[in-house]
Amino acid sequence: MKTTPMRPSMPAPRIADVAELAGVSMSTASKALNDTGQLREDTRARVKDAAAQLGFVVGASGRGGADTRTYTVGLLTTDSFGRFTIPLLMGVEDALAAGKMAIILCDTRDDVLREQHYLQSLQERRVDGLIITGRTTDPRPSIGLPIPTVYAFSPSEDPDDYAVVADEGAGATMAAEHLVAMGSRRIAHVTGPQRHHSADARALAVHETLGDALVAPTLFGHWSEEWGRAAVDMLLASHPDLDGLVCGSDQIARGATDRLREKGVDVPGQVRVTGFDNWEVMALASRPPLTTVDMGLTELGRLAGRTLLDLVEGKPDVPHQQVLTPRLEVRASSL
Amino acid sequence: MKTTPMRPSMPAPRIADVAELAGVSMSTASKALNDTGQLREDTRARVKDAAAQLGFVVGASGRGGADTRTYTVGLLTTDSFGRFTIPLLMGVEDALAAGKMAIILCDTRDDVLREQHYLQSLQERRVDGLIITGRTTDPRPSIGLPIPTVYAFSPSEDPDDYAVVADEGAGATMAAEHLVAMGSRRIAHVTGPQRHHSADARALAVHETLGDALVAPTLFGHWSEEWGRAAVDMLLASHPDLDGLVCGSDQIARGATDRLREKGVDVPGQVRVTGFDNWEVMALASRPPLTTVDMGLTELGRLAGRTLLDLVEGKPDVPHQQVLTPRLEVRASSL
Numbered sequence: 001m002k003t004t005p006m007r008p009s010m011p012a013p014r015i016a017d018v019a020e021l022a023g024v025s026m027s028t029a030s031k032a033l034n035d036t037g038q039l040r041e042d043t044r045a046r047v048k049d050a051a052a053q054l055g056f057v058v059g060a061s062g063r064g065g066a067d068t069r070t071y072t073v074g075l076l077t078t079d080s081f082g083r084f085t086i087p088l089l090m091g092v093e094d095a096l097a098a099g100k101m102a103i104i105l106c107d108t109r110d111d112v113l114r115e116q117h118y119l120q121s122l123q124e125r126r127v128d129g130l131i132i133t134g135r136t137t138d139p140r141p142s143i144g145l146p147i148p149t150v151y152a153f154s155p156s157e158d159p160d161d162y163a164v165v166a167d168e169g170a171g172a173t174m175a176a177e178h179l180v181a182m183g184s185r186r187i188a189h190v191t192g193p194q195r196h197h198s199a200d201a202r203a204l205a206v207h208e209t210l211g212d213a214l215v216a217p218t219l220f221g222h223w224s225e226e227w228g229r230a231a232v233d234m235l236l237a238s239h240p241d242l243d244g245l246v247c248g249s250d251q252i253a254r255g256a257t258d259r260l261r262e263k264g265v266d267v268p269g270q271v272r273v274t275g276f277d278n279w280e281v282m283a284l285a286s287r288p289p290l291t292t293v294d295m296g297l298t299e300l301g302r303l304a305g306r307t308l309l310d311l312v313e314g315k316p317d318v319p320h321q322q323v324l325t326p327r328l329e330v331r332a333s334s335l
Numbered sequence: 336m337k338t339t340p341m342r343p344s345m346p347a348p349r350i351a352d353v354a355e356l357a358g359v360s361m362s363t364a365s366k367a368l369n370d371t372g373q374l375r376e377d378t379r380a381r382v383k384d385a386a387a388q389l390g391f392v393v394g395a396s397g398r399g400g401a402d403t404r405t406y407t408v409g410l411l412t413t414d415s416f417g418r419f420t421i422p423l424l425m426g427v428e429d430a431l432a433a434g435k436m437a438i439i440l441c442d443t444r445d446d447v448l449r450e451q452h453y454l455q456s457l458q459e460r461r462v463d464g465l466i467i468t469g470r471t472t473d474p475r476p477s478i479g480l481p482i483p484t485v486y487a488f489s490p491s492e493d494p495d496d497y498a499v500v501a502d503e504g505a506g507a508t509m510a511a512e513h514l515v516a517m518g519s520r521r522i523a524h525v526t527g528p529q530r531h532h533s534a535d536a537r538a539l540a541v542h543e544t545l546g547d548a549l550v551a552p553t554l555f556g557h558w559s560e561e562w563g564r565a566a567v568d569m570l571l572a573s574h575p576d577l578d579g580l581v582c583g584s585d586q587i588a589r590g591a592t593d594r595l596r597e598k599g600v601d602v603p604g605q606v607r608v609t610g611f612d613n614w615e616v617m618a619l620a621s622r623p624p625l626t627t628v629d630m631g632l633t634e635l636g637r638l639a640g641r642t643l644l645d646l647v648e649g650k651p652d653v654p655h656q657q658v659l660t661p662r663l664e665v666r667a668s669s670l
Contacts, residue, residue: 080425090415093442102460104437107428125437225620281616285560
């Protein structure tokens with residue numbers, strides 16, 4: 001197949017070239033050119049000099065006026081458009097379609113080379129902005145480009161970047177407090193892999209909330225139904241008087257409710273169970289349907305889209321970190 | 336928020352204007368301008384005259400040369416990027432990213448007004464082509480635009496359009512033949528709603544394949560686990576000697592295996608079960624894991640992407656209908 005790149009004759013200088021000439025990191029160069037972040041003024045000036053020398057043009061960022069805009073935004077995900085990205089994407093679309101922005105889709109599949117390829121292509125297309133998301137809440141490296149960028153769900157490691165995230169800890173606290181309010185006093189916590197940010201943040205919150213009501217240390221394992229079943233076997237053997245189970249995901253909770261039923265333990269009569277994610281295909285198909293934490297991913301996507309529009313339009317005082325509080329969806333598994 | 340449309344000063348004539356002036360449908364106007372379809376020559380000439388009169392420019396279709404291309408493709412889905420669109424999208428991306436095409440995402444959410452809005456916006460952006468998909472295999476109305484277009488998974492009602500679809504009937508036949516080959520002789524078929532194209536096509540194929548081995552007429556219901564469980568209750572009451580169950584989806588099959596196990600019926604020892612979709616979150620979490628039909632949606636997406644590139648580049652003899660044969664993924668539920 002014969003294809004030609006967008007602007008083949010004259011490759012534009014890249015932020016990497018500017019950073020190299022100024023002797024700074026890409027991230028610093030980006031901040032200097034965007035007038036964001038906390039930098040020494042001489043550093044900022046050195047970067048701007050380097051940019052001028054190379055003829056580097058800062059991407060359509062609102063400061064150039066509306067006529068430089070392409071009304072196009074890149075959405076980059078590591079999640080292969082899985083179940084976290086989809087609801088988020090719908091929210092982004094709600095926010096951006098209202099402003100007649102087109103969304104270009106970039107699925108990096110957790111591949112650094114694919115990500116670089118896409119980012120280069122999006123720069124060549126002079127997108128107005130970028131939304132970066134993924135399948136985990138572990139902070140990811142900053143992309144460090146001089147284009148308005150919002151990290152959604154997966155935050156950036158750089159606190160000067162703009163991020164919209166869910167407060168997972170608050171969600172786990174809600175679930176734990178709900179079980180106590182319903183009368184549970186001998187509760188366990190079963191979750192995903194240790195050192196996975198979501199598992200750790202939720203476990204910490206559950207421990208702080210439950211204290212002595214927790215019958216065992218958090219059981220870390222996998223985000224799977226199978227692990228939910230195995231964990232129930234272990235817990236019932238060691239704590240037959242268990243009366244509450246905070247699960248780190250709906251898949252774990254579904255496996256747990258299945259195994260409790262198979263062992264003749266009534267849910268919620270003998271053990272109340274909560275999930276996490278409000279992934280309806282799991283939460284509603286469970287028997288009984290799951291009480292679960294909904295992180296509000298669509299709302300999170302809307303907020304990310306609106307924040308990006310604010311950045312593109314050059315609005316002042318856009319907050320760098322925005323945290324959305326989840327809500328508890330109460331169903332039969334805990335009542 | 337202040338936004339300006341892409342080209343506000345001079346709205347281009349639309350295909351609808353051409354169609355109206357020529358006194359033909361949008362679909363006919365599109366075919367005439369694209370030199371596709373079977374039309375009388377005087378109709379074609381009348382449409383072209385109308386287009387010339389209005390100054391209507393046929394979208395970037397390859398015939399104008401590479402310099403008119405935007406290297407941008409619109410992907411329009413009714414599925415809100417659900418589980419059918421996602422694997423398909425990955426295939427489209429595989430095919431198009433190799434050609435450095437950007438994909439603009441349009442989620443119509445089954446709303447005709449949203450669809451029209453998106454199609455208008457994509458035309459204004461002069462996309463090189465369109466891929467249209469959805470959540471069902473029911474044929475949908477042709478969009479009738481003079482832009483290279485491929486319908487993927489959800490075909491167009493117009494046989495002159497380009498479509499890439501899965502042979503659902505062949506998939507259902509594979510599942511039924513597999514059960515017979517494994518030794519099942521008293522088989523039932525449980526599927527989704529009647530008059531849903533997928534349910535009907537699969538049911539027809541199962542009936543033709545199984546003949547007398549089918550113990551009952553197809554049980555039509557819902558694409559849900561709950562329906563799978565309810566159908567097993569009905570079938571075991573009327574046909575306790577059942578030894579095979581062809582399910583129209585993995586969700587139905589999962590519900591069925593759950594209920595069979597709860598009733599003390601061994602799967603696959605007493606009843607062999609097959610699903611449909613190879614939706615791994617269902618098929619692998621079932622106990623036992625499901626033998627299921629995989630429609631090859633990613634491959635279908637790749638084929639749609641390559642077909643669109645062929646159309647954009649003006650290649651001759653691009654086939655109008657391409658049908659992909661599914662494969663059977665054999666797991667423990669039928670062995």
